Amino acid sequence: MIELPGASDITAYHDAALGGRRQARAGAPWQAIADNHRLNCLLWDEEDLARRRNVSDAEIAANKRAIDGYNQQRNDAIERVDEALVSALADAPRLSGARLSSETAGAMIDRLSILSLKIHHMRRQTERDDVERTHVELCRARLERLIEQRSDLAGCLDRLLAECRDGSSVFKVYRQFKMYNDPALNPAIYGESRRPSRS
Secondary structure, eight states: OOOOOOHHHHHHHHHHHHTTOOOOOOSHHHHHHHHHHHHHHHHHHHHHHTTOSSSOHHHHHHHHHHHHHHHHHHHHHHHHHHHHHHHHTTTSOOOTTOEEOSSOHHHHHHHHHHHHHHHHHHHHHHTOSSSOHHHHHHHHHHHHHHHHHHHHHHHHHHHHHHHHHHTSEEOOOOOOOOOTTOTTTOHHHHGGGGSOOOO
């Protein structure tokens, strides 16, 4: 059985990666957790770039296409996290009437990654010396709220995994089936070949 990661280990990993300190972690879920966090970091940067107003529309379009690609890979990584955790829990008992969690552990880990990014960037706002004090104070209050939210979510993840170990809860791998990147499923793309060309 694969050892299940704890929320404190996951958030420590997220924070270390954001601080430039890569930690090698062994085990099936860790590669997917690392991939998910790396992709969330790439998405964060592209989302910032996509809000620029002093560049060409072509550059913003390139940012938006990168966002689509990273988001697809991010969702694939969430599914790989869930696959590894479901596999790790395969030998756990399943009690009659076990509660089905509509949110998967992988989705919660993804949310922890995003909260780590928010905490990291909000903390940087509290360290600025080129803004008004009110900006710093507002960001400090927001930082405290984000830290509380991450702590709450971490507790929920640990509880879900503990309940899955003892058989009182279960979650499934939910496939996202993202359609917008698939030329066979996105009507705006496959419909292009059916539209008459304008001469």
